[in-house]
Amino acid sequence: MLIFRTATNRTTLANAVRSGRLVRLDEGIYSTDTQTDPIVQIQQNVPRVLAYLRPGCVISHHSAILEDFGAADGLVIVSDPAVAQSYLHHLPGLKVLAVKGPGPVVGDSELTAGGVYAASVWRAALENLEPRRRLRALGRSIVAPPPEIEAFLARRMTTSVEAEGFLQGVNLVMRESGQWSAECARVSTLVQSRLRQMAALAPGMSPWVDHQRVRLFEDLANQLLRGQFGNEAFWGGRLLDFPSRPVPGDRRFLNLAFYESYFSNYIEGTEFAPEDARVIALEERQDKAQSKEGHDIRSLYRLYADPESFLREDHSPDEFIANLKFWHARFGEHIDKEAIHPGRFKDKANRAGGTWFADPAQVEGTLRVAWEIGQHLSEPFDRAVFRAVSTVSIHPFLDGNGRITRLAAANVLGRAGKMRLMIPTVFREDYILALRAFSNGNPVPVIRMFQQAARITTSVPFDRSFPELTQWLRERNAFLPPEEAKWRPAPEESDLRPTKKPKPSCFSGPGTYD
Structure with a gap:
């Protein structure tokens, strides 16, 4: 963590440097991290x-x-x-x-x-x-x-x-x-x-498909197939098996379901302490002033915790689109969400900052093309990354896009009986910056970001009681904002390395979609 010199802390900082508790990075800039290269620390904290x-x-x-x-x-x-x-x-x-x-x-x-x-x-x-x-x-x-x-x-x-x-x-x-x-x-x-x-527009180019995004999706699929950016570490069964349904006496499924939904909501600004969120999700108690946020917590948890809702199959683009609409309708079925048109695709353009997402008229056509491209990927991890990134890039709904697309990625891994991908609050900035890089034409950061999310999730002891699990996550800084802390790896976290040689790129695109 960086500390900056002020008119009142000059002596304190100097004493801390002499005792070895702080390191001086540059004039007026100090850090509690005495091990990491100053260059890395400066580059990772540019805004501060x-x-x-x-x-x-x-x-x-x-x-x-x-x-x-x-x-x-x-x-x-x-x-x-x-x-x-x-x-x-x-x-x-x-x-x-x-x-x-x-x-x-x-x-x-x-x-x-x-x-x-x-x-x-x-x-x-x-x-x-x-x-x-x-x-x-x-x-x-x-x-x-x-x-x-x-x-x-x-x-x-x-x-x-x-x-x-x-x-x-x-x-x-x-x-x-x-x-x-x-x-x-x-x-x-x-x-x-x-x-x-x-x-x-050139003949053969459908006006109902966002061809610029399709090119981004093809590039992402090619990079995943090459297996050169960390995703190859999870090929061939290296991603851990995980219960896809609740098992009597086994806490793992419901513990992960809670924390997947908790962190997914937190990314979007629904900020509750985990203990309070658990009361709302499981016991249906909340203050009236927290009505909308409380519904978000409860409805998203119920989707993750209900195998019949969570594990819906998609053997065709029609089934995939139906699943997205089903999850969105379930997420927005309370009265506070009527304005987002639960279960229906957007009817007006939406954006984040200056980035505009797919035109409403192109949503369904582009989702169908994305589904077809994803069929070229055989590894569950790669398919989940592609599903998350391509769907959120389209932004098919007026609201709730991030939560529904992260659920769609978890669905891919859950159906394969594999560990899903949880994104703790401390990792939120990496997630957002990686998606921004993808929108700007660079697919590599999202691949690296999701493989880091897989490493983190794999290390979490979901078999512990809720208080023990929550304390373990606190010790890892999981609940802190990224500007205040970094993820602290547990001693038992393993370094997953590739077990195969990278595959050559073999995806040349799906052709013309009308």
């Missing part, structure tokens, strides 16, 4: 470091379109209205370039409370279309190279809905900030060109 160095700044320009903000490349660019001229901070393994620019504007997202913001995709597009300025201190421009900008914009305009929504977003940023009028005009030209291209 920036909040110390440049409170109120916005991660901007080229850094704003990179999945890790440029930490892996050793450079993060921020806009800061407080600087008179560009300033370069040198840290272990990282440079932070502060350029004069506006603070947070409409759409920018806050990464740390009262500290650092990330530019919205709309602002990022406008900033990266600014005239290229080569800075002598860097030997490069602060804006992305033209091919990267083109790819970034293309990913946000895969349908007419996305293209028009993106144009609305950049216009809003321009109006609210009073800046980037010339850049906004360029975006408008690009959007109009994109709309003309989509109007002249």
Whole structure:
């Protein structure tokens, strides 16, 4: 955990360094982790470091379109209205370039409370279309190279809905900030060109399928088949067997069902202590003020804990789609969920930040193509990863998409009699960043993220009593937010390694879908 120097703790920090309880990473930056390389610690805590160095700044320009903000490349660019001229901070393994620019504007997202913001995709597009300025201190421009900008914009305009929504977003940023009028005009030209291209869609390309997403799904399937990113460790029976139904005298099934549903709800903001959530899920007691959240906890747990609901088969795209609608209807069957249209696909476009998901008219067709692509995967772990990522990328419902798609992935493993994939709160940021990377065209982080989730879940002693199991998870930091802690491996956790040579890629796509 990082600790930053203030006017009142200088002496305390110095004493802690002398006694070996802290290590000094850089001027004013200390850590309780005395073993991990300072470079790694700095790169893993970029938002908190920036909040110390440049409170109120916005991660901007080229850094704003990179999945890790440029930490892996050793450079993060921020806009800061407080600087008179560009300033370069040198840290272990990282440079932070502060350029004069506006603070947070409409759409920018806050990464740390009262500290650092990330530019919205709309602002990022406008900033990266600014005239290229080569800075002598860097030997490069602060804006992305033209091919990267083109790819970034293309990913946000895969349908007419996305293209028009993106144009609305950049216009809003321009109006609210009073800046980037010339850049906004360029975006408008690009959007109009994109709309003309989509109007002249090539013959054989169905308008009812999101072909941009299909290409992402094909790439993910190919990478899973190659088995080079950790998933090969779970081939050939290496993923542990696990009860797919409750067994008398065996706590494992219901303990996992509870914690799968608990952490899945927590990812989406339903934040209860595990003991309180268990009372709501099992004993149907809750405060009236917690009605909606209490229903979410109870309905999702009941889906995981009921084999007849949880283990539904899908031998065709029709059955798969029917299962998604069934689970969504069961999840949203209480009165507080009427607005999300339980059991029905969305009737309007939805997005997370600046990322638009599949057009409503393309949801069912794209789900069918995803099901067909998934049939090329033979290993239960690979099929579950593909099911989770492809379905959530489509976002077929108005709400509840994350919870239902994680349930769909668990269904794949449950039907195979294998250990499912639990994502503790401490691992939430890795999960979200990996999905964001996939949306940006990189499937590798989601494969690595899910194999880490499998390692974690495999290590959990689900055969213990609920209080013992909960205490074990607390000792591993499972319930802490990722900015406060990391997962603490148990002494008995094993290092799962591949037992096979990687398979060559053999998936060339499903052909044309009308």
